[in-house]
Amino acid sequence: MDVQLLFRIAGVGIIVAVMATVLKQAGKDEQGQMVTLVGVLVVLMMVVTLLGKFFNLVKATFGMY
Amino acid sequence: MTLKLVGAALTVLAPSWIGFQIAARYGRRPVELRGFQNGLAVLVTEVEYGATPMPDALRSAARAAGPVAGAILADAARRLEAGGGITPGEALSDALAEHRGSVCLTPADEEILAALFPVLGASDRHDQVRHLRLALDRLAAAEAEAADERRRYERMYRYVGVLSGLALVLILM
Amino acid sequence: MLPEGFEREILTYVSPRLTGLLRRAAEALPAPLEEIRIRQDRPLQLVYPGGDAFVAPDGRLTADPGRAVRPDHDDLQRTFQLMARGSVYAWEEEVRGGFLTLEGGHRVGLCGRAVTEAGRIRTLTQVASLNIRIAREVPGAADGLLPHLVRGGRFLSTLLISPPQAGKTTLLRDLVRQLSAGVPRLGLRGLKVGLVDERSEVAGCLRGVPQRDVGPRTDVLDGCPKAEGLMLLIRALSPEVVAADEIGRPEDATAVMEALHAGVAVLATAHGSGLADVRRRPALAELLRVGAFERAVLLSRRRGPGTVEAVLDLAREVVA
């Protein structure tokens, strides 16, 4: 767990944003939406695992079982 | 570390290459449609003024039609001359089927040519010219559409290819 | 019996589904094949001198039309297209005239739906009947006839009169060939012959070149209307004899008269079963009246095609 994850999420976000813009310009709005959705899902997977780790850590620290 | 870099480079390159391929198809389609138009225009002249028999007419059409359409028309002429009881339409249809892998025409474009198959060479001059001109008009419309699509999609597919490569690397990293 | 060149000149141009059948059936015929008649959805028929037969699905001959092969729409269209070398438009004039000529001078009669324009046939579509007439060269067919048509080393203008299929064209072709080559035994030197072959039947021209032997001194004007063609030949090619098949229209008569005035002998054919038949046609009657032809030859099929019934000396008749 380090800064790389932040860059990765930001990178995916920027690429998705550019791709959606290009697709939108070419008149493929639907595909643009699709790309955005996929991007959000991919990032969500990363964030969800991170959140899971975080919750586990908190639970371990405060003995909440 | 080096291995990782090489892997990342490959991961970026593969989708980029696919994107460029798709973009290239959009670039080639108008050219091919134009080639067919040139070929058919020569065919019209041959039929209307020369009353040239089909294999010869197809061959001189092939010379005017540029590489891709030319290859198909020349192949049709060859098939027709080889005989075996096939009509010019069937020869052209077979030639088109044989080259399908190397042309970038959409099914709709092929449909325009397919409309010629049953009539090619099968009626009088007037009728032939009418059918050929109709096909020419439809090809011109298809070319305009293809040029429009090229303008819109050629660059897009390149971008999308490269960007999805980058995204893949980021996600897998 | 298979005619010479049958495979290459005929079967190549027939729908592949029918070629095998035709080959087998033609081999089984007792006499040389004369005509193949292909009609859509009707029995496939072969005609030979002295009879006809239908072709059964196994390629055998049958007399029962009910058991015969029936060529379908595709067979007809394909055969038509193949005969036109995939280029119907290139033979527009011929198709309009209801025929096509195959390599070797075989003539194919066409029948179907006529598209007319201002009362004239513009073209034929949906060809539903094809009649392939196998042309046969019979060198020497005119041997017996020629002495009667020559007087003092000069060829006399002649009209061949015959009903269809009595060997008129075959005879005409051999006459042209012999006149062109010259017949020493009759004291006839080779003559320059101009042949107007409107239907490509006599010389069997393919791309302008005669496929049949029409003699060394013969010029063939292929696919040209007879009247205009005769004029052209007389003006441009200084023939000593002009020949044309099936004359009968008023302008043909004018052209024949023109030839005679120019001192050119005329060899022509006309449909009819006798002199009386010919006289009933105004243009021909006029020609006969003014004595354009010195000889008339009557043909029939009585003893096979090419039976000479009579040779008439018209000059004498007119004089008398």
Added chain:
Amino acid sequence: MPAARGEGPVEIVQIVGLGLLAGMLISLLRQHKPELAMQLSIAAGVMLFVLMMAKVLRVVEVMQSLATRAALEQAHMDTVLKIIGIAYIADFGAQVLSDAGEKAVATKVEMAGKIIIMLLAVPIILGVLDAILKLLE
């Protein structure tokens, strides 16, 4: 845990740096894809939190040793820790939600946190009441 050997002043640089970086990336992304910006902020928040977790562990250890020394009941000490954990998580969730503009949901989450804390605190409250009643007798 890297934090275990880290010193206070160095850590604060790390944390502020991380925060600034995350802030810049988030503001960059917010213009085009707000939904992704939110996820990025979650990730950044979690990472900052995790960095601090080692320190929190030390604090917890200290509290535990104090409790044993004071001869407090172990069950009560556990409950207090749990309450702190729940408060942290509920607060974190509520913050993220209000960041994303979902104020209504954020208040509900906070509410849920409070109720659960109340429930957990019931035995302690009862213990306190017992003690008071004993004193009064």
